Amino acid sequence: MWEALDILTQANFWAATLRIATPLIFGVLGALLCERAGVLNLGIEGIFVAGALSGWLAVYLGLPLWGGVLVAAGVGAAFGLLHGVLTVPLGLSQHVTGIGVTLLATSLAYFGYRVAFPNVATPPRIEPFAPLDVPVLGELPFIGPILAQQTGFTVLAFACVGGLAFVLARTPLGLALRAVGDNPEAVEAQGLSVVGLRIGAVMAGSALMALGGAFLTLSAFNAFYFGMINGRGWVCIALTVFASWRPGKALLGALLFGALDAYQLRVQTIAGGVVPSQIFLMLPYIFSIAALVLVARRADYPRALMKPYFKGQR
Amino acid sequence: MIRFVPRARTPLWLTLAVSIGAGLAALALTAIPLALTGAPVFTAFALMAQGAAGNGFALAETLTRATPLIFTGLAAAVAFRAKLWNIGAEGQLYAGALATVALGAGLIEAPAYVLVPLVLIGAALAGAVLLLVPVLFKTRFGADEVVVTLLLNFIVLLFVQMMLEGPMKDEMALGWPQSAPVLDEATLPKLVAGWRLHWGLVLAILAAVGLHIFITRTVWGFRLRAVGENARAARYAGLPVGKAMALVGLLSGGLAGLAGASEVAGLKGYLTADLSPGFGYAGIVVATLANLSPLGVIPAAIFVAGVFVGADSMSRAIGVSNYLADLVVAFALLSVLVGGLLTRFRIVFVRRGTA
Numbered sequence: 001m002w003e004a005l006d007i008l009t010q011a012n013f014w015a016a017t018l019r020i021a022t023p024l025i026f027g028v029l030g031a032l033l034c035e036r037a038g039v040l041n042l043g044i045e046g047i048f049v050a051g052a053l054s055g056w057l058a059v060y061l062g063l064p065l066w067g068g069v070l071v072a073a074g075v076g077a078a079f080g081l082l083h084g085v086l087t088v089p090l091g092l093s094q095h096v097t098g099i100g101v102t103l104l105a106t107s108l109a110y111f112g113y114r115v116a117f118p119n120v121a122t123p124p125r126i127e128p129f130a131p132l133d134v135p136v137l138g139e140l141p142f143i144g145p146i147l148a149q150q151t152g153f154t155v156l157a158f159a160c161v162g163g164l165a166f167v168l169a170r171t172p173l174g175l176a177l178r179a180v181g182d183n184p185e186a187v188e189a190q191g192l193s194v195v196g197l198r199i200g201a202v203m204a205g206s207a208l209m210a211l212g213g214a215f216l217t218l219s220a221f222n223a224f225y226f227g228m229i230n231g232r233g234w235v236c237i238a239l240t241v242f243a244s245w246r247p248g249k250a251l252l253g254a255l256l257f258g259a260l261d262a263y264q265l266r267v268q269t270i271a272g273g274v275v276p277s278q279i280f281l282m283l284p285y286i287f288s289i290a291a292l293v294l295v296a297r298r299a300d301y302p303r304a305l306m307k308p309y310f311k312g313q314r
Numbered sequence: 315m316i317r318f319v320p321r322a323r324t325p326l327w328l329t330l331a332v333s334i335g336a337g338l339a340a341l342a343l344t345a346i347p348l349a350l351t352g353a354p355v356f357t358a359f360a361l362m363a364q365g366a367a368g369n370g371f372a373l374a375e376t377l378t379r380a381t382p383l384i385f386t387g388l389a390a391a392v393a394f395r396a397k398l399w400n401i402g403a404e405g406q407l408y409a410g411a412l413a414t415v416a417l418g419a420g421l422i423e424a425p426a427y428v429l430v431p432l433v434l435i436g437a438a439l440a441g442a443v444l445l446l447v448p449v450l451f452k453t454r455f456g457a458d459e460v461v462v463t464l465l466l467n468f469i470v471l472l473f474v475q476m477m478l479e480g481p482m483k484d485e486m487a488l489g490w491p492q493s494a495p496v497l498d499e500a501t502l503p504k505l506v507a508g509w510r511l512h513w514g515l516v517l518a519i520l521a522a523v524g525l526h527i528f529i530t531r532t533v534w535g536f537r538l539r540a541v542g543e544n545a546r547a548a549r550y551a552g553l554p555v556g557k558a559m560a561l562v563g564l565l566s567g568g569l570a571g572l573a574g575a576s577e578v579a580g581l582k583g584y585l586t587a588d589l590s591p592g593f594g595y596a597g598i599v600v601a602t603l604a605n606l607s608p609l610g611v612i613p614a615a616i617f618v619a620g621v622f623v624g625a626d627s628m629s630r631a632i633g634v635s636n637y638l639a640d641l642v643v644a645f646a647l648l649s650v651l652v653g654g655l656l657t658r659f660r661i662v663f664v665r666r667g668t669a
Contacts, residue, residue, distance in 0.1 A: 096598065099647070111638060111640070118633070231467075235465070237464075292462065296451075296456040
């Protein structure tokens with residue numbers, strides 16, 4: 001019993017929490033940006049895969065690590081453009097188009113990987129992001145060891161939370177983005193382009209999602225594996241509702257999820273043999289569903305979410 | 315300027331033309347990455363066609379692969395018609411497969427004319443109950459069924475792995491995590507001796523015809539369509555929207571469950587955790603290619619199955635990755651979505667100022 005509680009005092013556990021949460025932070029931020037503008041983006045799962053492969057491949061081919069990050073963001077934005085064009089001006093079903101984007105991005109990535117490495121037994125590796133060397137905080141007890149396991153990529157995730165929160169809440173662009181997901185007619189009346197704003201938001205959101213994937217291959221691990229995303233994208237869609245489409249709460253939701261996942265991994269080793277490991281592996285998914293059901297009634301959905309807008313038509 | 319003018323009716327030839335056009339567009343789009351890799355594009359496609367339908371054996375293999383896709387395609391079609399976004403057919407398939415081995419692998423001993431229907435009903439119920447959970451979450455709590463059904467896929471697969479490593483593990487299987495085989499009395503017979511094609515295909519086609527009649531000829535079928543087209547109007551008209559949704563959930567989940575039963579009792583004989591290479595997700599593509607028509611699901615499933623079977627055979631011959639099949643299918647889904655605009659709207663060119 002005490003062992004199970006003791007986990008919470010280990011610096012290792014908190015370091016793992018941050019590591020598991022980082023891709024989810026990017027994913028939830030990306031999903032909430034798309035949805036705030038009125039577009040559900042179920043391409044997220046595939047965009048994670050494409051970001052993971054493209055970022056890693058760019059570094060493998062000789063780009064610096066941050067170059068790989070940029071490539072992943074660009075690839076994500078390209079899939080965002082596809083999803084945006086199909087769902088915004090053409091007004092196609094956001095559900096089915098999103099599934100289509102996921103299938104396309106996943107199969108392009110897997111096909112590309114097989115073409116680039118036809119017969120490898122062990123996946124090729126890169127030199128991933130090195131842990132941070134934080135000057136003063138790194139000396140602190142407990143906090144220091146946690147920070148010493150993080151990379152600049154995690155810092156970028158936290159910076160994105162602050163940046164997106166600022167843009168959405170404090171800038172004219174943020175106001176326009178929120179309005180386009182609540183009341184597109186009003187945005188049109190202001191002389192702004194609903195189509196342009198929505199496509200832009202989906203592209204930027206998809207770029208963030210791709211960063212979530214790239215974190216896995218450039219920082220958490222050092223190689224690309226088939227099936228490494230394993231539903232992380234879908235979890236982000238659930239966490240977005242849990243976060244009420246707010247960047248701050250998105251950070252909280254991702255950290256909670258990360259803590260739960262890190263915790264189950266450690267309890268699993270204590271309870272090993274008694275309780276089947278699959279029970280623990282199910283917990284994060286069950287937690288996501290429970291969180292969704294609990295907040296769904298009170299959820300303040302963007303009012304124009306999933307409603308296509310056509311100019312001059314009510 | 316271009317305007318989309320809604321069509322009151324879509325002629326059948328146009329629907330067919332769009333589906334076939336989307337299939338061709340998918341091949342053309344797939345040719346781009348294929349050409350970039352330096353592979354011989356035309357040879358690859360020719361080998362795919364040959365591998366999918368070049369001889370009787372290949373065609374039987376394609377139809378075998380199409381069988382679960384017809385079931386999951388129907389599951390998606392009936393749900394999407396009512397705007398119930400069931401993305402969980404993969405999980406429901408495994409639930410049906412689990413029920414199949416739970417009932418058919420020795421628990422009950424009975425002659426085939428009892429055991430086969432029992433196993434099928436059990437599998438359909440397992441899939442149906444699994445989808446009823448997200449439907450209730452949606453109607454009672456307003457929780458989005460897309461996310462819940464998606465996440466349930468992962469939970470069910472873990473549950474299946476747990477059962478196969480624990481209580482349902484076959485001790486005779488040399489340590490492999492697989493279930494005991496289903497009894498002969500619970501097996502769906504082969505259609506042709508020596509081939510893998512089995513009676514599941516006949517059941518799948520019967521299910522498609524039955525669903526077509528249900529949707530077009532019965533009161534509940536009409537209610538189901540009404541709920542899908544405009545839930546609020548249906549509610550004002552006094553239709554039982556909640557009940558209709560629950561019915562759709564039972565039908566859709568049941569059909570996906572049958573896909574699992576058909577794969578286990580007709581093809582594999584036992585359950586492993588890699589029973590389905592994504593049949594549930596591919597069902598969404600099949601249903602969309604079929605324009606959500608139950609009868610259209612049959613040719614759409616055969617097309618998608620042919621792409622996969624053909625790609626496997628092509629891959630063995632010239633070493634191009636069989637992920638090419640996933641590419642064709644993904645492009646086909648997106649192409650048919652765009653093509654669907656042509657069936658729902660007339661595209662009119664309007665000169666600026668006259669509109």
